[in-house]
Amino acid sequence: MRYLAFFRGINVGGKNIVKMKELRELFTELGFVNVRSYIQSGNLLFTSDKELNELSKLVTDAFVKKFGFSVPIIYRTKSEMLSMVQSLPFTVEELAEVESSDSQIAHLYVYFSGKEIAEQELSYAGERAVVRSKNIYYLTEKSIRLSKLTSQLNRLSDELTARNWKTILKLVDLLNE
Template identity: 65%
Template sequence: MRYLALFRGINVGGRNIVKMKELKELFLELGFSDVRSYIQSGNLLFSSDQAISEFSETVTAAFTERFGFSVPIIYRTKDELFSLIENLPFTAEEILEAEMEETNVEHLYVYFSSSEMVPQELSEIGERAIVKSKDIYYLTDRSIRFSKLTPKLNKLTDELTARNWKTVIKLAALLKE
């Protein structure tokens, strides 16, 4: 089965530096196959015959031992990622409207969690977030750096990591290969 591992908080702001080559090597040493990374922000694709529950603790321990710190690692199967994309709750019109406000920033994100959250919708002026199971769809009409909503999202669970929609789409394409 094809999986995606999303590492929270590595290679951000000069902290928790992990070379993707070394992360790929770790996964190969742990017996995973078809290991591939995408950009330096902690996205790793791999194959395994095991279920997430069978390998997640081993990966966490090996990562901590190898790199000297721990970070949340959030997993998705290929099918889960495709389903996430298919179930985008925002319309094309809503996305276009947000993009017109500030054209040089990303507007659509997904926050991934390893635990279930209460389904709900949250909003602030110019921002909307829709929580579904273990994912949060987030749409903003300005830079995420100015968000009043993301601090509230981060309180929903301890293990959230965000990726912009373009990255989510690229990761899905890489999982198809």
């Protein structure tokens, strides 16, 4: 099965530095194949015949042993990623409207959770979030760095990591290769 691992909190602000080459090598040593990383923020694609519970424990233990610290790792299968992209809850018009406010920043993100979250919608002055299962779709008119809503989102799960939509679409392309 083709998997995607999202590592939370590595290579951010000079902390928890992990070279992607070393992370790819670790996954290869663990017996995974077709291992590929995308950008430095901890996105790793790989193939395994192991079930998620088994490979999750294996990766977590090996990561701590190799790098000396632990971080949350959220997994998605190829089919989960395809479904997540197809289930985007925002219309083309909504996306165009927020993007027209500033085309230089990312306006659409998905927060990935390692556990189910109650379905709900949240909003705050130009920001909107839609929770669906283990994904939170987040749309903002301004930079995510100025968000008032993200602190609420981070309280929904202690296992969240976010990626912008451009990165997500690239990862889905890589999963389809």
